[in-house]
Amino acid sequence: MPGASGRTRTASAVPEAPPRRRRDAEATRARILKAAAVEFAQHGFAGGRGDRIAQRARSSERMVYYYFGSKDGLFRAVLEGAYASLRDAERAVQLDPDDPVRALEQFCRFVWRYYADHPGFISVLNTENLHRARHLRKSGRLDELVGPVVGLLSQLLADGQARGVFRRDVDPADLYVAIAGLGYFRLSNRHTLSAVLGRDMAEPEGLERYWVEAARMVSGYVRGDRDRL
Amino acid sequence: MPGASGRTRTASAVPEAPPRRRRDAEATRARILKAAAVEFAQHGFAGGRGDRIAQRARSSERMVYYYFGSKDGLFRAVLEGAYASLRDAERAVQLDPDDPVRALEQFCRFVWRYYADHPGFISVLNTENLHRARHLRKSGRLDELVGPVVGLLSQLLADGQARGVFRRDVDPADLYVAIAGLGYFRLSNRHTLSAVLGRDMAEPEGLERYWVEAARMVSGYVRGDRDRL
Amino acid sequence: MPGASGRTRTASAVPEAPPRRRRDAEATRARILKAAAVEFAQHGFAGGRGDRIAQRARSSERMVYYYFGSKDGLFRAVLEGAYASLRDAERAVQLDPDDPVRALEQFCRFVWRYYADHPGFISVLNTENLHRARHLRKSGRLDELVGPVVGLLSQLLADGQARGVFRRDVDPADLYVAIAGLGYFRLSNRHTLSAVLGRDMAEPEGLERYWVEAARMVSGYVRGDRDRL
Amino acid sequence: MPGASGRTRTASAVPEAPPRRRRDAEATRARILKAAAVEFAQHGFAGGRGDRIAQRARSSERMVYYYFGSKDGLFRAVLEGAYASLRDAERAVQLDPDDPVRALEQFCRFVWRYYADHPGFISVLNTENLHRARHLRKSGRLDELVGPVVGLLSQLLADGQARGVFRRDVDPADLYVAIAGLGYFRLSNRHTLSAVLGRDMAEPEGLERYWVEAARMVSGYVRGDRDRL
DNA sequence: TATGAATGAGAATTCATTCAT
DNA sequence: GATGAATGAATTCTCATTCAT
Numbered sequence: 001m002p003g004a005s006g007r008t009r010t011a012s013a014v015p016e017a018p019p020r021r022r023r024d025a026e027a028t029r030a031r032i033l034k035a036a037a038v039e040f041a042q043h044g045f046a047g048g049r050g051d052r053i054a055q056r057a058r059s060s061e062r063m064v065y066y067y068f069g070s071k072d073g074l075f076r077a078v079l080e081g082a083y084a085s086l087r088d089a090e091r092a093v094q095l096d097p098d099d100p101v102r103a104l105e106q107f108c109r110f111v112w113r114y115y116a117d118h119p120g121f122i123s124v125l126n127t128e129n130l131h132r133a134r135h136l137r138k139s140g141r142l143d144e145l146v147g148p149v150v151g152l153l154s155q156l157l158a159d160g161q162a163r164g165v166f167r168r169d170v171d172p173a174d175l176y177v178a179i180a181g182l183g184y185f186r187l188s189n190r191h192t193l194s195a196v197l198g199r200d201m202a203e204p205e206g207l208e209r210y211w212v213e214a215a216r217m218v219s220g221y222v223r224g225d226r227d228r229l
Numbered sequence: 230m231p232g233a234s235g236r237t238r239t240a241s242a243v244p245e246a247p248p249r250r251r252r253d254a255e256a257t258r259a260r261i262l263k264a265a266a267v268e269f270a271q272h273g274f275a276g277g278r279g280d281r282i283a284q285r286a287r288s289s290e291r292m293v294y295y296y297f298g299s300k301d302g303l304f305r306a307v308l309e310g311a312y313a314s315l316r317d318a319e320r321a322v323q324l325d326p327d328d329p330v331r332a333l334e335q336f337c338r339f340v341w342r343y344y345a346d347h348p349g350f351i352s353v354l355n356t357e358n359l360h361r362a363r364h365l366r367k368s369g370r371l372d373e374l375v376g377p378v379v380g381l382l383s384q385l386l387a388d389g390q391a392r393g394v395f396r397r398d399v400d401p402a403d404l405y406v407a408i409a410g411l412g413y414f415r416l417s418n419r420h421t422l423s424a425v426l427g428r429d430m431a432e433p434e435g436l437e438r439y440w441v442e443a444a445r446m447v448s449g450y451v452r453g454d455r456d457r458l
Numbered sequence: 459m460p461g462a463s464g465r466t467r468t469a470s471a472v473p474e475a476p477p478r479r480r481r482d483a484e485a486t487r488a489r490i491l492k493a494a495a496v497e498f499a500q501h502g503f504a505g506g507r508g509d510r511i512a513q514r515a516r517s518s519e520r521m522v523y524y525y526f527g528s529k530d531g532l533f534r535a536v537l538e539g540a541y542a543s544l545r546d547a548e549r550a551v552q553l554d555p556d557d558p559v560r561a562l563e564q565f566c567r568f569v570w571r572y573y574a575d576h577p578g579f580i581s582v583l584n585t586e587n588l589h590r591a592r593h594l595r596k597s598g599r600l601d602e603l604v605g606p607v608v609g610l611l612s613q614l615l616a617d618g619q620a621r622g623v624f625r626r627d628v629d630p631a632d633l634y635v636a637i638a639g640l641g642y643f644r645l646s647n648r649h650t651l652s653a654v655l656g657r658d659m660a661e662p663e664g665l666e667r668y669w670v671e672a673a674r675m676v677s678g679y680v681r682g683d684r685d686r687l
Numbered sequence: 688m689p690g691a692s693g694r695t696r697t698a699s700a701v702p703e704a705p706p707r708r709r710r711d712a713e714a715t716r717a718r719i720l721k722a723a724a725v726e727f728a729q730h731g732f733a734g735g736r737g738d739r740i741a742q743r744a745r746s747s748e749r750m751v752y753y754y755f756g757s758k759d760g761l762f763r764a765v766l767e768g769a770y771a772s773l774r775d776a777e778r779a780v781q782l783d784p785d786d787p788v789r790a791l792e793q794f795c796r797f798v799w800r801y802y803a804d805h806p807g808f809i810s811v812l813n814t815e816n817l818h819r820a821r822h823l824r825k826s827g828r829l830d831e832l833v834g835p836v837v838g839l840l841s842q843l844l845a846d847g848q849a850r851g852v853f854r855r856d857v858d859p860a861d862l863y864v865a866i867a868g869l870g871y872f873r874l875s876n877r878h879t880l881s882a883v884l885g886r887d888m889a890e891p892e893g894l895e896r897y898w899v900e901a902a903r904m905v906s907g908y909v910r911g912d913r914d915r916l
Numbered sequence: 917t918a919t920g921a922a923t924g925a926g927a928a929t930t931c932a933t934t935c936a937t
Numbered sequence: 938g939a940t941g942a943a944t945g946a947a948t949t950c951t952c953a954t955t956c957a958t
Contacts, residue, residue: 025921044359047275050949062923065950125421126355130273133420146425173426174439177415178446185410188417191362192354196375197402210403213450217407220453221446254938279932290932291940300932483942502817505733508928520944523929583879584813588731591878604883631884632897635873636904643868646875649820650812654833655860668861675865675908679900682907712917737953748953749919758953 029067031057036064037078041120044127045075075127076135082124083145089114090152100160104222105215107156112183112211116202122188150176157222166222175222182214258296260286265293266307270349273356274304304356305364311353312374318343319381329389333451334444336385341412341440345431351417379405386451395451404451411443487525489515494522495536499578502585503533533585534593540582541603547572548610558618562680563673565614570641570669574660580646608634615680624680633680640672716754718744723751724765728807731814732762762814763822769811770832776801777836787847791909792902794843799870799898803889809875837863844909853909862909869901 035056040048050071054061068074093110095103115122128136136142153176160166186193190201199206264285269277279300283290297303322339324332344351357365365371382405389395415422419430428435493514498506508529512519526532551568553561573580586594594600611634618624644651648659657664722743727735737758741748755761780797782790802809815823823829840859847853873880877888886893 028921044273044275044356046273047359049947051947060923061949062951063921066922071949123359125418126359127273129418129420130276130352130355131420133424136421136424142424150426171438171442173428174442176426177422177430177439178411178443181410181412181414182407183410184414184418186406189354189358189413191358191360192365193406195362195365195371197379197405199402201406209400210406213400213403214407216453217446217450220449221442224445224449278930280930289940291934294933295939486942502731502733502814504731505817507926509926518944519928520930521942524943529928581817583876584817585731587876587878588734588810588813589878591882594879594882600882608884629896629900631886632900634884635880635888635897636869636901639868639870639872640865641868642876643871644864647812647816647871649816649818650823651864653820653823653829655837655863657860659864667858668864671858671861671908672865674911675904678907678911679904682903736951747919749955750917752954753918 028057028059028063032059032064032067032074033077033081036068036074037081037120037124040075040078040127041123044123045071045131048075072135072138076139079124079128079135080139080141080145082118082121085118086114086121087145087149090149093152095152095156097159100156100163100165101219101223103156104160104219107153108179108183108215108218109211111179112214115183115187116207119187122184126188153179160222167224170222175218179218182218183211186210257286257288257292261288261293261296261303262306262310265297265303266310266349266353269304269307269356270352273352274300274360277304301364301367305368308353308357308364309368309370309374311347311350314347315343315350316374316378319378322381324381324385326388329385329392329394330448330452332385333389333448336382337408337412337444337447338440340408341443344412344416345436348416351413355417382408389451396453399451404447408447411447412440415439486515486517486521490517490522490525490532491535491539494526494532495539495578495582498533498536498585499581502581503529503589506533530593534597537582537586537593538597538599538603540576540579543576544572544579545603545607548607551610553610553614555617558614558621558623559677559681561614562618562677565611566637566641566673566676567669569637570672573641573645574665577645580642584646611637618680625682628680633676637676640676641669644668715744715746715750719746719751719754719761720764720768723755723761724768724807724811727762727765727814728810731810732758732818735762759822759825763826766811766815766822767826767828767832769805769808772805773801773808774832774836777839780839782839782843784846787843787850787852788906788910790843791847791853791906794840795866795870795902795905796898798866799901802870802874803894806874809871813875840866847909854911857909862905866905869905870898873897 032053035053036048038056039053043049048071050061050064053074054064057063064074068077089110093107095106097103139145150172154172157166157170157172157175161168186201186207193201201207261282264282265277267285268282272278277300279290279293282303283293286292293303297306318339322336324335326332368374379401383401386395386399386401386404390397415430415436422430430436490511493511494506496514497511501507506529508519508522511532512522515521522532526535547568551565553564555561597603608630612630615624615628615630615633619626644659644665651659659665719740722740723735725743726740730736735758737748737751740761741751744750751761755764776797780794782793784790826832837859840863844853844857844859844862848855873888873894880888888894
């Protein structure tokens, strides 16, 4: 658990240990949220257990309710956190401004790598979809959270179109869904796929090879002047 | 349940006999299985409730245990049923034997339509992945169930390659994953996507438009001689 | 606890011990209901504890939910039982058919004695009124439960009026409320009254003396030709 | 709270001083007490919630404990307030000193109207009786609070007896209980009575009609020389 | 005087499962 | 083959209250 390592009881001489604030509400809340993210990612919403969350957060079940009100409230906070993290990452993406083709590949890579690096994100999204997005719809912070997602891709597309390297009849949202799907499914369903195909879907080399081909697929499609099927 | 139908004693000639006990048992079992499929699809494994299953099956919780032993056993049966249904559908697919390009599109369409027509399949797979495929691995019927999935696509690819219309460096399993992902993700995550993108991801016209483009993407890639990105 | 006395483990020779039926659902249910009546009478609805009920019923909390579904359901059952008991008692009252004045006094005595003999009835009614009769209104068995209450008094009044011994302008329902109030309040509020008046309101002699006067009050009023105040 | 008002330090001459702290404290305390009275009247003691009280008082749960020490202490304060209010109202009653019969009716009317105007009083008394008057007995202010209640009626009775219009064998405490019961029960049990009798027991016209008859009943009884039943 | 953080104990209710016939 | 009764162990959530500043 990152951040948890430095929390020693007696203030040691180690200077980078942050001075534990009074009765550190923020830290307690954050630990609970983090623990909940792990728990829900591992077990889903219905399978997520309050006592395990409390234990992992080195807090009590009571505190979970103190800060988040209910299991639903807690899950909503986890979900919002997941979207907020993605948004923050998106804001930090660097896309080559001079080469739309390269930028598109960078975009794909960013999205796919994000999925690979954040298995909890996938799991929480799947769980939320099982619940027909009811937590998300109750959130109120939706607009704030969703961020640039498609915007980034739209710009990129427009840029490529202006430069004449991308076809003009591509719907940005649909393209986004396609790109996401190419990366998401393989990881989301890696356990059943691995069982069925007899090959570990998350294994780095295989994943890299897949991403290369997937990027080719996307790129070819977006540039794809000639293909009429 | 496939294969279960033939388990009746050779039907006697007496027509006015009341529906045989054996039949009732099979029917009860089938109703429970069906109800469980719906329940697990709607609520996941942990969220699935025995009493609701019993009620929907017009049976009792006791019978659920009588026939399936445990909740895990029941879920496994549901999962096996889901794979068996897909396998049966796959066996029935008709692909144009003379036109690999067309056959590839038919293949994509089949897969995607299957997902659209069987939302429970998606949900149960997601649930099983949350559980790291533990039911599937315990199944024992895996080989029997998985069926031709990739085989079909491999053949198709080989055919197209032999005819010189498909590139030769395509990994069938990876292509399968890509195709599946293109169709799966949009439906699997339709609730969060709909909330975020403000557009119903499962709406028929939008879906059709998306499939057209996705098929183009796949087709272009597989044929895609020239594109080196 | 009536009925509980004979429940010996090994069937003794005592013939009046009812043979404990198989896994006696009816008896278990009845024990829980009885225990709940005591608990709610002592502590009200909110103050009533499931574990105490289970313990007193020599059963488990789980069984409470098995038979009554919820705390509200249990309270409703208790309430219905309370009304049903009153109704049964009312049905059994013997009023002098030849002397309305005497019958009226018998009626009062019956009502008041019922209150004195069933402190739990008073307590449960008070609790239900605190809850604005929400359980009663949800009951569905209301008509069946309420029974002859006012009917009995109406008849009695009509009889006395026909014989010329009762005044004609008496509203039966209002008279019922007055009679009930005269007996109910003293017992319902006996603890605060006892504290304030420094005298035990439920003490038999005092109660008897009070009833005599209260009956005089009612009787004088109903016969009370002359008094115009 | 009576007597609490004079606790400010002798007001300084500085007029532009912000509202004094002491005053704020009193006001907060008063708001909490008021909110608690409403809460306990609505939900009883066990059902009364500290957070709702705090919210209604625009204060915090912490303050409730700050001022009243415990839930029991708070309820005791509410109860004492209820009795104090009744006592104050009793002190202000105007009874016709020249006409005992009229005075008796005025007394009844006062008591009954007080109940009708203070439903919270009834509810809190019922709650306290459920708790066998334990808060009242712990109060210590009992004598101070109970006030003239029966005294007033005793005097009235004595006066009427001296004038020869009231019978001499009436016990004042019992008469008080009878009068109170006549008015109390109808309102205390109005929800169940309304459900059972199908008529709103608190509806003004019906209530007035009832009171007229009840007063007749009391008056006839107290004057009631002749009636020997 | 005031308050945000924290909490142990316990509340109602549910879950998957087994017993006994 | 079928079923009603029963249940131990959670599980979510609440309650009244205290701590630390």
